[in-house]
Amino acid sequence: MEDMNARSPVLTLEPLRGWGLVRAAWSDLQAGLRLLPLAVTLGWLDIKMRYRGSILGPLWLTLSTAVMIGAMGVVYGYLFHMDLKAYLPFLSLSIVLWGYGGTVINDAGTVFTQSTSLFHAMRIPVSLPVTQVIVRNLLILLHNMVVVVVVFAVFHVLPQQIWSLLFSLPLWIVDSFCVILLIGMLGARFRDIAPIVASLMQIFFFVTPVIWKPELITTGRHYLLLDPFYPLLEIVRAPLLGQRVESIVWEAALGHSVLLWLLAAILFCRMRSRIPYWI
């Protein structure tokens, strides 16, 4: 294998300190990035496996989301006395976007513990299973977006400032990567993390304006920005619904993100080599 020889056949392993840790973490990220096509294959396989043998296959993703949003739209629209024309587009988009974020975080707790046999079989970049989770959930998101597009078409919702997605979506990807890495490492070390995170996400689902509109809070709405999920959700959701995003929301989203990146980076540099010991 000529190309493998050319790459870097020398592997030196020793306990690292200081910049050595950062360099090792960086080269892990690079190796993970090189394996991106593999991560795409694996993520797609995950979905195909889940529906192997079913007649509709991954179409079930779209269908079950459609059923849920339809049911919730009718029930909540009736209970909250909301105009369905204004409420259903909001709800469908919120649910689908939250579905992505929530599943990413729930999957994160077990991302490394689930690939134990892979980790014990060969040396693989830690970032590979992380990108696999992102790819899998992005594919699910795409399936679910079909429902949103239909709802938007039915109620004539026109997105605005589509260009902002050029910034918000990459931000989402980077944040997903960091949050999976962070929670994944904690989950590999402390097995209680996964259930704790799952319960917290339940709370955040109700605390964050996902199924209710942020306008419902009249006093102290800025406190909502302390919830990291709200600004990150809003920067994608509002333009798609044709609403303006206040600059403070973007600032909050970036602030929370930077904090997350720092935490993930520090922990990743320090703990990367320990993950195979933990799982």
Place this chain on the structure above:
Amino acid sequence: MPGIVVDRLCIDFPLYHGQSRSLKRQVGKTLARFAPSAPSAHLMHDLRERTIVSVLREISFTLNSGERLGLIGSNGAGKTTLLRALAGIYEPVAGRVRLDGTMRTLLDSSLGMNPELTGRENIRLKGRYEGLSRQQIERIEQDVQDFAELGPYMDMPMKVYSAGMSVRLAFGLATASSPQILLMDEWFLAGDGVFMNKAKVRLEELVQQAEILVLSTHQPKIMRQWCTRVIWLENGHIRMDGTPDEVLDVYLDEAG
């Protein structure tokens, strides 16, 4: 030139998980007090009061091109851990490991393969893990198919394979692309007699290209046939290091 240098390698395992951490800690403390140098894996405490198991301690050896090393020792002596440390799975807690050359591993019996996928799909995936090109993967696919003689099973999910079939596929795959260093744990000996002969022929072809083999096994016969050097591990130390005949005679004497 391919080579392996292991310099004062230490591997410690933290014991975090268990039904009762406090109980485990208590047991570890008691054990450490009564028998400081007791059985195979030593329970002890590090500075932060975690229970850790010291699996490998101060292991040093050098392997040059053409050497076929056998690892022998009782269960829990640290053979698998040493193989994983050589593979770069467990990075050293102290000491240093240096590998020159392309490396392939046959460590985990499932090989990280997905039982839901067919043998062929698994080979393709594995090839992509290694970052191989499509042509290279096709070549390997053909090579493995010829070697493993799976016939129609090649396109069936691996969950219907017998243990021997999985081993044949895995062994063929790991040896298909002539790695310079091959690390192998003992599980692959599950193949039948005919397979063992074929495996031997194939391995010898590899070794003739001046490659390095590290093999862990309980079977002295195989070790005498395949290896040029044997290291006897005991409680994470090297008990003895020499030619297969030298080491195995003493080892079998003591065991028998």
